[in-house]
Amino acid sequence: MKTWTREGYEVVEVDFDHDLHQFEVVQDGETLFTITPADLENQAQIITDLDSGEDVNGWDDGNGNTIYVEKK
Template identity: 50%
Template sequence: MKTWETALVIVNEVEFDHSLHAFEVYDKKENFLGLITPATIEDMEQIIKDLDNGSCPINEMWEDGNGNVCNMEG
């Protein structure tokens, strides 16, 4: 499992559904903002690539998998 830190948030990769992992998003004060749950392994792999390349779920308004946009309010 990996952890990424952007200018705004910390993202932790966590176990979710067997080989499918989810991504917990926290602000810099470690307040939980949300959980990104990809629908497929391919989606998960793309999220990892995006995070590895410096993407930020808040700046890019990622959805959490339930239609909610990631923001600093949680």
């Protein structure tokens, strides 16, 4: 599992359903959002985007909610 650090928050990869993982958006020790990919292809795209430095603001969490993390 991997953790990506962004300005003011982290994205933490966690076990979910066998090979499918979730991504928790954590700020000050509190999970604000959990990104649930639809499938392994979507999961791979999320990892690629995070590895390239993308910010999660504006992303869909997989449950119809738009992610917005306020910088503190």
